[in-house]
Amino acid sequence: EGVGPQEYSAIKLQVKEWSPKMEELVQGKIEDDAKVYFVPATLRPETMYGQTSCFVGPKINYGLFKLKEKEYIVVTKRAAWNMAFQGHFFGDKFPKTQDELPQVLEAPGSAFVGTLVNAPLSFHTAGIRILPMESVSAAKGTGVVTSVPSDSPDDYATLMDLAKKAEYYGIQKEWAELEVFPLIDTPTYGNLTAPALVKQLKINSPKDVTQLAQAKDLAYMEGFYKGTMLVGNYKGEPVSEAKDKVRKELYDSGDAFPFAD
């Protein structure tokens, strides 16, 4: 809050391999050579190097929306409606109601879990998995959250929980245990801010919401005002300067677009 512009960057994570459930559902609904993207909204584009997974709310409903010829996105209907107003759909007729959005199918987040996606800038070039996160809000952003455990305490706490209870969540443990690379150095928390704060505030699970809210504020402020980039094209630069440059790079390459909520 009050930290730089609150413009979300909508990142395009291309589907490489559907979960078995989705493989079945998309059958015959989209072209075989169509591109489909999960579109998380982030306030920290400079951390995209560290994406290790992408979260959906397991009980939230998502739509597969046709953005243009042979291109689809997975977001909440609420987000697709916002995007329509922001000029991101290129249909011949503008939707007058949410029912007129070009939705080809609808499914709960749980159906997408296990899907493999390609995350722009991520060091995990073999792809990252769609995983469940209970605390995702359907009323914010796109309902999709990309996971950066090095710098987001929420993401780190959720991944620890997923790895601990992999069977319960119906996921493979390895999906939640991708390597966490240092991205940003900070004077107070070192180069893995989120893990350091989770330890310091004795956060044991994603249910420790009070400490997580505090950790999130501390991580955000420290990263933005005192952080230095350790990776990428702006290595050595302060986060406050690198942020806009990485965001512009992502927009220019077509891997992301601005999104206002």
Ligand code: A2H
């Ligand atoms: B941030 P604000 Cl590294 N439900 O991206 C829950 N959380 C959501 C969401 C939703 N529907 N949509 C977006 N978010 C998350 C990166 C990141 C983020 C880092 C550190 C902090 C951080 C990687 N996850 O956010 O409440 C997204 O996670 C802490 C502020 O709209 C998004 O940025 O201000 C951020 O919350 C947007 O939060």
